Amino acid sequence: MKSPLDTALSQQKLLVLDGAMATELEKAGVDTANELWSATALLAEPEKITAVHQAYFAAGAQIATTNTYQANLPAFIKQGMSSADAQQLFKQAVQCAQLAAANFENDLLIAGSVGPYGAYLADGSEYTGAYRQTQTAYQSFHYPRMAALATAGVDLFAFETQPNFAEVKALIDLLAVKFPQMTAWVSFSIKDEKHLCDGTSLVKAAQYAAQFSQITAIGINCTALENVEPALLRLQAATNKPLIVYPNNGDRYDPQTKKWQSNPQAASFSDLVPKWIAAGAKIIGGCCRTNPDDIHEIATVVDANRKK
Template identity: 55%
Template sequence: MTDLISENLQNKTGLVIDGAMATELEKRGVDTNNDLWSATALIENPEAITAVHKSYFQAGADIAITNTYQANISEFMKMGMTKKEGQDLIIKAVKLANKARVDYFRLLHKEDRDVRAAHPLIAGSVGPYGAYLADGSEYRGDYQLSEKEYFDFHRSRMQLLDKAGVDLFAFETQPNFDETKALAHMLKLDFPDQHAWMSFSIKDPETLCDGTPLQQAIKYFNIFDQISAIGVNCTTLENIEPAIKNIRAVTKKPIVVYPNNGDIYNPETKTWKANRQAETFTDLTPKWLDAGAQLIGGAVEQHPKTYNK
């Protein structure tokens, strides 16, 4: 398969990734304070997921991330579903994103199409094992499985996302270096025609949450052609610019960043506290572009087309 990120970046300064799913679902009345988090809406309110995806396309997003970060077969079965029902929900997540894409883009005028990405993408979200634990581990990375155990945990979801037609995988909020190595190895072995971006969860601009130096992790993935972009997400706005500079120093891959909006997240209660002192995406995005970022997301308070050139 063609590397669609590189293809879309050929004549553009950057690509716009969508923003938070759970926050927008909560605005639509979905209760995400449970182990399934935003994946709850796959069961209770799938129309809200399509509406969120469509709203981001309307705001200028070039890439939609499927609502599968917390969705996995094991968790669905723990809730009393059959394996088949869990599988169907993951496929459904891709179909909801694609419906939003089709519904929105078929209404665009030609001049609008010309300024958008040549092929708006759907990225299949693959969250870390720590997200399944639902205890904040994706912000600590303090767990250790064998490579086979990581394979066994991630394979079924990735197979379903691939079967449903995602354009690439989004390995996101990854705090554990060994887990990311396993994901890249499985991508090469089991999905040789697919691509992915790798986005780390970091505790500071130099360090993954599990203590691995960020530059060490970045360098490791330089040899993986299927890793189309690399970066960080779900971290503070202040961490982004220095993290981009650290990443750019050791790789030529496109850099992906999609931080939090400045509010403070409590992973135990899965709630956010407003931070009125935080800088805005409007102020910071030009700095991130200048530092070398090419895929940027996470913003909901500005029109993304302001940096989609």
């Protein structure tokens, strides 16, 4: 199955993804210190989401991920909303990205963010994968969000920050059964360069995902900068699918305190991105704590490498 991502890669060779949403919303005054995290802005300040998307596009991003990573039906219902109202919020997240993209002439993609069940738990489980549900339970959890994102017109899904192999298998099955015309990338949450957070071999997980034509790219995100290059080399040996990476900016996160510690000694994207491209990365962006300046830095390196 040829996806919008495949088409874009055939034209551009390399693609730039956006960066962190919550970091920029917090700068804009949105209180994300709750179970909804960055999805809080959907309730009352969607224009701030649009502004963040626009800033990333202006910085050189060609793909926006919707602000739905931690948006899910159970969480919205806990806030007192009806199912119908929650569905509308998912669609509004897509509209925020679409509004931002409309301000630019070049072709831009919108990926519907599908975060893991662990994000709903809001206890750092996306960094451990230490939760267990049945396949049916995972699919029941993810289906309403995916249905709304598809209806609202995302170009593909982003199964991102996935720490749990059983959940990834459930998502891929759900994609095949309920969304046969859609594609997705799978981006794993890893505890080191060799393993998903739940201990599954990264190579094993990548090889499994690569079997499916609807999976259009495979990679890692929300990880330390130093994990990227060695993980890419393993992924490159495991699959011929395009590889996607979007790590954190080098700061350190403590899931217990839910606070970040800055790391002024972190390597720069200008230094690292050429190594990632050499190791097989085709789609590169940023995750936690990255900002439009980081994405501009990445885009500058990517643009130079397209011309080689």
